Amino acid sequence: MYFGIISFTLMLLGVSYFFVRYGRYISRFEVFTLRHMRVRFNRITRQVHIQQPSYCGGNLTLRWEDIICDVADGGKPVAGEEDIGGMGFPNVLAWHPYRTGLPFGVVVAIGKKMMSQQNLLDEWELQ
Numbered sequence: 001m002y003f004g005i006i007s008f009t010l011m012l013l014g015v016s017y018f019f020v021r022y023g024r025y026i027s028r029f030e031v032f033t034l035r036h037m038r039v040r041f042n043r044i045t046r047q048v049h050i051q052q053p054s055y056c057g058g059n060l061t062l063r064w065e066d067i068i069c070d071v072a073d074g075g076k077p078v079a080g081e082e083d084i085g086g087m088g089f090p091n092v093l094a095w096h097p098y099r100t101g102l103p104f105g106v107v108v109a110i111g112k113k114m115m116s117q118q119n120l121l122d123e124w125e126l127q
Contacts, residue, residue, distance in 0.1 A: 039093075039110055048093075050108060060106060066099040089114060091123050 037056075040049040046064040069092070090113055095106040114120050 037108065039108055050106065062095050062100060062106065066095050068094045068096055068099070091120060 038051040040051065041047075041064070042049065048062050048064055048067070050060040050062070052058065052060075090109040091111045093108050093110065095102075097103060097105055100106070111123055114123070
């Protein structure tokens with residue numbers, strides 16, 4: 001019985017050591033750090049600065065003109081979605097690789113949950 005308790009304790013300590021030493025990098029996925037992201041908009045240079053931890057890609061600076069947004073196309077609601085479009089979702093900004101030249105796409109959700117397509121239009125800055 002004592003041998004079992006001692007071996008189980010040593011095994012637990014060994015697994016704990018390897019998790020603290022190596023496993024924490026696996027468990028720090030970007031999904032768990034989205035609350036640490038900050039999005040800054042510079043109206044003068046028309047750039048968007050996405051500040052995120054270094055293990056999630058670090059800081060990014062993207063052009064405002066490269067944003068793909070649901071309501072950016074003329075500021076009109078999508079046909080058939082005047083009442084339900086955007087219901088329960090935050091304002092989502094996306095940058096596709098063909099516009100940015102990066103090897104990956106960037107998606108950022110900002111703001112509160114929208115209750116209608118009109119709320120999305122109100123949040124979007126039209127030119």
